[in-house]
Amino acid sequence: MSNKHQLQQYFKYRRKAKSRHGVHSPFVYELTEKLLRKKPSAANLVLATSKHKKIVNKVLNYFQCKHILWLADAEGGTETFISIERGANNQISLRTERFNPEKRASCPAPDLYLIDTTDPADWLNAWERYKHLLKPNDIVLIIAIHHSKAHTKSWEAIVADEAVKLSVDLFKIGLLFFKDDFKEKQHFVLKH
Secondary structure, X not given: OOHHHHHHHHHXXXXXXXOHHHOOOHHHHHHHHHHHOOOOOHHXXXXXXXXXHHHHHHHXXXXXXXXXXXXXXXXXXXXXXXXXXXXXXXXXXXXXXEOOHHHHHHOOOOOEEEEOOOOHHHHHHHHHHHHHHOOOOOEEEEEOOOOOHHHHHHHHXXXXXXXXXXXXXXXXXXXXXXXXXXXXXXXXXXXX
């Protein structure tokens, strides 16, 4: 762990981070207002990710994600496909299964790709393995984007890819969006 790097990145983040009033994108304004400023509820916890579970679950609930591909280890070691069903009274039902990329046609297409691996080199491998499957409304969520220099470098490399239309740096996590509505590539650093 690189505490010096994290501290430097945090100060850089604090200098650049905008509130909802500092953004010019209606999508990002709404994201800030309805996702980031809203307090999480224990009832809304769906996934127990290794880190930053409150913000991850806020994203899942805000975007009403139904199918998640959770990449938690190198080389497809523990890729899990999760289906979420919301029933009456906001009851949540989860179905999980080991994801086999060769049989992905038998699974619904994920609407969220959750990259939760420790080694940032695995992020790049996962990005190359799955980016051709991304649809305009899909989301990629990457955990611990400023944990070390290597993490920040891998995050920046993925953000620079032409497939990414909009990226959001929340310091602890990063979000990537691919909507065709975003005419120009945009990057936002938002207060959280």
